[in-house]
Amino acid sequence: MKKQTVIELRGITKRFGASIVANKNVSIDVKKGEILSILGENGCGKTTLMNMLAGIYYPDEGTILIRGEEVSIRSPKDAFHYNIGMIHQHFKLIDVFTAAENIVIGTHDDGKYDIKSAKNRIREMSEKYGFHIDLDKKVYEMSVSEKQTVEIVKALYRGADVLILDEPTAVLTPQEIDRLFDVLRAMRENGKSVIIITHKLNEVMEISDRVTVLRKGEHIKTVNTSETNEKELADMMVGQKVTLNIDRPMPENPELRLEVEGLSLMGSEGHLLLDDVSFSAYGGEILGIAGIAGTGQRELLESIAGLHHLQSGRVTYYNPKKDKPITFFHKTFERVMELAGSGMLRYADGRDFTGKDEKGKPLSKKTIRGQVEAGEIFFKEDEVINLREKTPLQIRELGVRFSFVPEDRLGMGLVANMDITDNMMLRSYRRGKSAFVDRKTPEELANDIIESLQVVTPDVHTPVRRLSGGNIQKVLVGREIAAGPRVLMAAYPVRGLDINSSYTIYNLLTDQKKNGVAVIFVGEDLDVLLSLCDRILVLAGGKVMGTVDARKAKKEEIGLMMMGTALEDIEKQEGGSL
C-alpha cells in the first residue's frame, strides 16, 4: 500500500538579502506515518527550509502543498492550523513558566482558561507516547532532555500531525537519545509524520525511513534508508569523498605541562560543581574529557583559566624554560626578583643570578632590566607556576601560554557584533606602548585565518554574528592557535559544525599536539573522543571517574563511567566475571 503524502514542497527558493541563497529550488515530500531525515552540513539550508513549514520564514518562490492543497503559511499560527509543529534547536520555552503553562500558551480551546483539564489531557497524551513529564516544574529547573520533552508535548498538544525536530540529539546523552527515538517511533505507529534535521549519520541510519540530502541550499537526493549507507550519505552531503579517519600520531616525548590536584569548586546554589578533581596534561598529547552535558567540564576548564574562585585544590603550570633566557615580554620586574630569590636564574656562564653583584650589593633596577633585555639571564630549571587564585590577566602576565576555546562561542569567545579584526584584537590590545591600538597586525592575522582555514566571509569587516556556526568557530580556534599556546583547552569545539568544519578543527588540534602543545579537548561524541585523543578523562557529577587509554578503551566502558561508575569498579566487575 502506498503511503499518503502529507506535505509536498515544490521548487522552494529562499533568499536572505541579495547575495545569500539559503534554499534553491528545493522539492521534497513527506508521507503519513514515516520518519524523514533532512541531512546536510551546517549552513546548507536545512533549518531555513523547515522554518518555512513552521511559518518563521516565507518562501520567495515555490509552493507548499498540504494533503494535496496549495497553502500559504505566513506565521507559526498558520503552521498550527495545518497541524505542523516544529521543535527548534534553541528551545522556545519560557523559563519562569511551568511545563503545563508552556504547553498551553497560544492555544484557544474552549475559550476559557482551564489549566486543570488541560493538564489531564496532557497526562493522557504522555501515557500514549511514553513521556515522563512533571507538569508543575518550572522550565529553568529542567534538564535539556526534560525541556525537549515539553517542546514535543507542546507540539502534540496543539494536534500536530507533522513534527519537525531541529538537531534533537545534539545535547542528549546516549540513553536520552534512545528514549527520544522510542517516543518518535511510537508517534510513527500512531500515524504521525516526523521530520528530523540532523547531520549525524548514525542516527539517520538508526531512526529514519527515508533521507533527504541537502547541499548548499539545493536538494541533492532523497533515498530510502534501507537502500543506502553512511559512506554514501556522507559523500552526498559534502559532495566530495571524505575520509572518516582522524590522523592520530603517538605522542612524542610527552612533558608534564599542567597538573591539577584536588580541585573543588562550589556552585552558587551551594553544591559542589567539581569535587576533588585531579589530573595531569602533557605536552604533545590530546587529553579528552568525556561526560554527559553539564557535569563540570565547562567549570573545570574555566577554573584552570582562572575564571572561578576555587574551594580548594592546586593548579600548577610547568613552563618549559630550562636554559632559556628570561624576558620581560610578560613578566614583571617583581616576578624576576622573586625567581632570582628562589635561585631559579643564572648567567650564561653558569653563575647564579641573585639580583646582587659579587660583593653582595643589590644591583640597580636599571642594571637588571638591561641584563634581562640583553638576554643575559637564563632559567636553571623549568619554571613552576601556581595558578590558583590568579586572574586570567595575571596568568598571562606570568608568561603562561593558555588558549581557551570556550563552549559559548559568541558569549565568551568572540564579540558577536564586532568584526573579525576586532575580535583578533581581544587578544592583542594590550601590546605596545602607544595610546593607539595597533590595528594592522590583527587585520593581517584575520586575513591569514580566513585564508588558511577557509572561513567563508565577505571580508574581515563583517561582524562575526553574520557568519555561520562553523566559520565562527574557525575564527575563534584560529585566533587561539595563533597565540602560540602551550596549553590549548577546547570545550565542544565542533558542536553544531558540519563534517568538513569538524575535521578542520580536529586536524588543527592534532597539529597543535604535534607541535608539543598540551591539548585538552572536551567532547560529546564518544567516537570522536576515542579516535582523536590519547587519553580520556571521564567526569560524572563533578568527580573524576577515571582516565582511560583512548587507543584501548571501549565505548561501553566510557558510557558506564559517564553514568557514574568509577573505573576501578568496572575493572573489578570485569575481573569477577572472568
Add this chain to the structure above:
Amino acid sequence: MTIFFVSAISIATVLLYGCIGEIITEKAGHLNLGIPGIMCMGTAGGCLGVSLYMGTLSSPENASWILLILISLLFSMAFAAALGSIYALLTVTLRCNQNITGLAITVFGGGATNFIMSFVDRTYFDPAGKLISSSLPFADNLDGFGKVVFGHGIYVYLAIAVAVVCSIVLNRTRVGLHLRAVGESPATADAAGINVVLYKYVAIISGSAIAGIGGFYYIMDYIKGSWENAATIEAFGWLAIALVIFVLWKPNVAIFGAFLFGACFIVAFVIPDITSTQREIIKMLPYVVTIVVLVLTSIRKKREHQPPASLGLPYFREDR
C-alpha cells in the same frame, strides 16, 4: 494623623496608576520611560475635558458628578493613550531603542502638557476639583478610620480596582499568560501562535491610558484643580517606575507598595519643625528603598522576582 493617612493614600493613588500602567507595559517586554510624560499628557487631556464640559454649563453648580468623572476619565485616557501609541509605534514597529524613545516621550509629554495647559480655560477648575474629589455619599460625616478608608473620591477606589483586575488578568487568564509570554520571550510566543505585535500594542497603549489617569487625579483631586507646571507629575512618574521594581512587577503588591511610597513622600511634609534639607532627605527614601530591593533580589536570584526576560529588547521575527 488622619490627614497623614489621607494624604499618603492620595499620593499612593497617583503612583498606583502610573505603576500599574508601567507593569502592564513591562510585562509585554517594553520598558516605558515615557511614563512620566504620559502621566503629564493624561493630566492635560483630563483638564481639557473638564474645561470643555464646564464651559457648556450655564453655572458650575449644574455640573453632573457622573458626567464630569466619565468625561475627564475618557479625555485623560485618550490623551495618554495617544502619546503611548507614539511610543508603541516607535518601539514595536520601528524597533527604536526603548530607553531613548521613552526619555524623548517624557520630555515631549512634559512640554506638550505645559503648552496645552497654557490655553485651557481654568475658570471652573476649583468647583470641578471639589466635585471630582467628593467622597461617597455615606462617607461625608465619618472621621478617623472611617475617613481614611472611605473618605476619598471615586478615583482612589478605581485605582485599587484596576490593580486587582490587572493582577487577576495577568495571573489567572489566558490573555495574561500570553502577555507574560510575550514579555519573557517574544520568539516563543510568536512560535506558539500568539500575535506578539498586537499584544505589545494593546499592552503599551492600555498601560499608558491607565498611567495617564494618575496625573489627572493628582491635579484635579489631590490639589483640587490648581496648576503650576508638569514637573511635579513628572517626578511622580519616575517614582512610579521605581515602584514597579519595588513591587517586583506584581500589581496586587503594588497597592501596598504605593501606600508605602506615598507615606514616605508625605511624611516629610507632616513632621513638624524639620529643615528643608531634612525634608529632602526623607523624600529620597523611596528611591533608596528601591535600590535596596534591587540589590536584594539580584542577590537572591529567584527567577520569579526578575524583570521580564525580554524587557527592553526589540523583536523581529526574521532576525537571524
